[in-house]
Amino acid sequence: MAAPVGMMEAIFARNKEEHPEPLRAEVQGEIPSWMEGILLRNGPGMHTIGESKYNHWFDGMALLHSFTIKNGEVFYRSKYLRSDTYNCNIEANRIVVSEFGTMAYPDPCKNIFAKAFCYLSHTIPEFTDNCLINIMRNGDDYYATSEVNFIRKINPRTLETLEKVDYTKYVAINLSTSHPHYDSAGNVLNMGTSIVDKGKTKYVIFKIPSSAPASEKRKKKSCLKHLEVMCSIPSRSLLHPSYYHSFGLSENYILFIEQPFKLDILKMATAYIRGVNWASCLVFHKDDKTWIHLIDKRTKKPVSAKFYTDAMVLFHHVNAYEEEDHVVFDIISYKDNSLYQMFYLKNLDGNFENNTKLNSIPTCKRFVIPLQYDKEADVGSNLVQLPSTTATAVKEKDGSIYCQPELLYEGIELPRINYDYNGKKYRYIYATEVKWSPVPTQVVKVDTLTKTALHWEEEHCWPAEPIFVPSPNAKEEDDGIILSPIVTSDPQKPPFLLILDAKTFKEMARATVKTDLHLDLHGLFIPKKDLKVEPEADLDNEHE
Numbered sequence: 001m002a003a004p005v006g007m008m009e010a011i012f013a014r015n016k017e018e019h020p021e022p023l024r025a026e027v028q029g030e031i032p033s034w035m036e037g038i039l040l041r042n043g044p045g046m047h048t049i050g051e052s053k054y055n056h057w058f059d060g061m062a063l064l065h066s067f068t069i070k071n072g073e074v075f076y077r078s079k080y081l082r083s084d085t086y087n088c089n090i091e092a093n094r095i096v097v098s099e100f101g102t103m104a105y106p107d108p109c110k111n112i113f114a115k116a117f118c119y120l121s122h123t124i125p126e127f128t129d130n131c132l133i134n135i136m137r138n139g140d141d142y143y144a145t146s147e148v149n150f151i152r153k154i155n156p157r158t159l160e161t162l163e164k165v166d167y168t169k170y171v172a173i174n175l176s177t178s179h180p181h182y183d184s185a186g187n188v189l190n191m192g193t194s195i196v197d198k199g200k201t202k203y204v205i206f207k208i209p210s211s212a213p214a215s216e217k218r219k220k221k222s223c224l225k226h227l228e229v230m231c232s233i234p235s236r237s238l239l240h241p242s243y244y245h246s247f248g249l250s251e252n253y254i255l256f257i258e259q260p261f262k263l264d265i266l267k268m269a270t271a272y273i274r275g276v277n278w279a280s281c282l283v284f285h286k287d288d289k290t291w292i293h294l295i296d297k298r299t300k301k302p303v304s305a306k307f308y309t310d311a312m313v314l315f316h317h318v319n320a321y322e323e324e325d326h327v328v329f330d331i332i333s334y335k336d337n338s339l340y341q342m343f344y345l346k347n348l349d350g351n352f353e354n355n356t357k358l359n360s361i362p363t364c365k366r367f368v369i370p371l372q373y374d375k376e377a378d379v380g381s382n383l384v385q386l387p388s389t390t391a392t393a394v395k396e397k398d399g400s401i402y403c404q405p406e407l408l409y410e411g412i413e414l415p416r417i418n419y420d421y422n423g424k425k426y427r428y429i430y431a432t433e434v435k436w437s438p439v440p441t442q443v444v445k446v447d448t449l450t451k452t453a454l455h456w457e458e459e460h461c462w463p464a465e466p467i468f469v470p471s472p473n474a475k476e477e478d479d480g481i482i483l484s485p486i487v488t489s490d491p492q493k494p495p496f497l498l499i500l501d502a503k504t505f506k507e508m509a510r511a512t513v514k515t516d517l518h519l520d521l522h523g524l525f526i527p528k529k530d531l532k533v534e535p536e537a538d539l540d541n542e543h544e
């Protein structure tokens, strides 16, 4: 499919209008009656403020949007996150807060970013609270998340912005992932990097309980107060901690990949005075190794064996599980960091096709880590004993173990699974297929067993990350529905929420919305039973 000139600019760079009042979508097909709840998603929606423009797609102001499904009907809403960053920018009518790919210099007026003037004496700058990447659920609370120390509480029904939460008040981290995990009790597990703690750079794994102790419930205290550090892992290099976007979780282990795509702290500390963006402080060391860390949840200690693989860059873990004394984990990996390069808005304009040819294809790979093996095994022997995989883990002379993956599937990103199978043996990956550019053209269901896939695609359609929602009495892993918002590039064709049968990948319904829809990043589905108030109890006077 070829991209008409200017189309990419409309998709990526044009400011999207918010639509905070519920808008009734036109449903074609039938949405099963059990399907009730809110699909809540996040992503950048505004890349120009006054005369100033952001450089990178990941810089855009967070635009929350939701599809509320009730009685076979769908209502759409969108609202910009009223972060301090957003408010300051709008007030100044220009970009005054730095983002991933854009360094900004604030007005000399007094604003909450006044601290930015202390850059010269601070290693860690005051980061943005433009939480544009994902949504995190913690008990009954929902937060917009990004990769720094701030998260923003939001109202999942009205999309209103609530408190600004600073992780550093509860745990010594300066960066955190936007992809937390959840255990079966609903507790949040997440990871962050601590840079300034007594000069010891480390990765911190922490848990936020899903509810506060009963004695505090009445006071509506936040669960964050009860955040608990599970384990920390020292960074191999104090001044170059690895960058990571997600981590893995099996039943008993936490999986952390220390990749040679690293944050250079000295570069970051001087970025402001050098006039360069944060992105330029992330450096790929192509000749370094990628270290694989396993943390035993029971002992809260890292497994001592040294597992590594070749240099790579990864953003998304897919899933991990244990099988016969091995940990199996699947990730989407790249051979370098060119993905971040591609999302500079200057590469996403008229010359899009030439600028963004994927030279590093996102590839789904399976790694297998042996947990129990013969310590006397010969150097050079493969310690993986699983017949189902070609992944290997070879003992080296110095006792370290060199892991080589099995290729599962090429050209997919934004992976999701049936989260009931998270940490467990599983079979299906739902993702977007990325063929000729980093922009998805298809929704896919990959069968990791047969390495085959089912696809959905349509002309002028650009799908978002597909979310799996299990059906109420699901027996099989793929008993459920796939939800994916579809951005369209043909002005005659309005955008819609696509609803697929996860088993067959046949379209069950689509809910068309006559408004602007932005290409987003990640989100979650809140089933009706998890909503404190009936979804859209107030929808009787919705706008049509």
Ligand SMILES: CC1=C(/C=C/C(C)=C/C=C/C(C)=C/C=O)C(C)(C)CCC1
Pocket: 058, 098, 099, 100, 127, 128, 133, 146, 147, 148, 175, 245, 278, 279, 282, 315, 521
């Ligand atoms: C602001 C800021 C950061 C922001 C990173 C962002 C916003 C990353 C987005 C990544 C995405 C969307 C990846 C998708 O696969 C860093 C570099 C962590 C550290 C310095 C300050």
Ligand SMILES: [Fe+2]
Pocket: 179, 245, 315, 316, 522
């Ligand atoms: Fe992500």
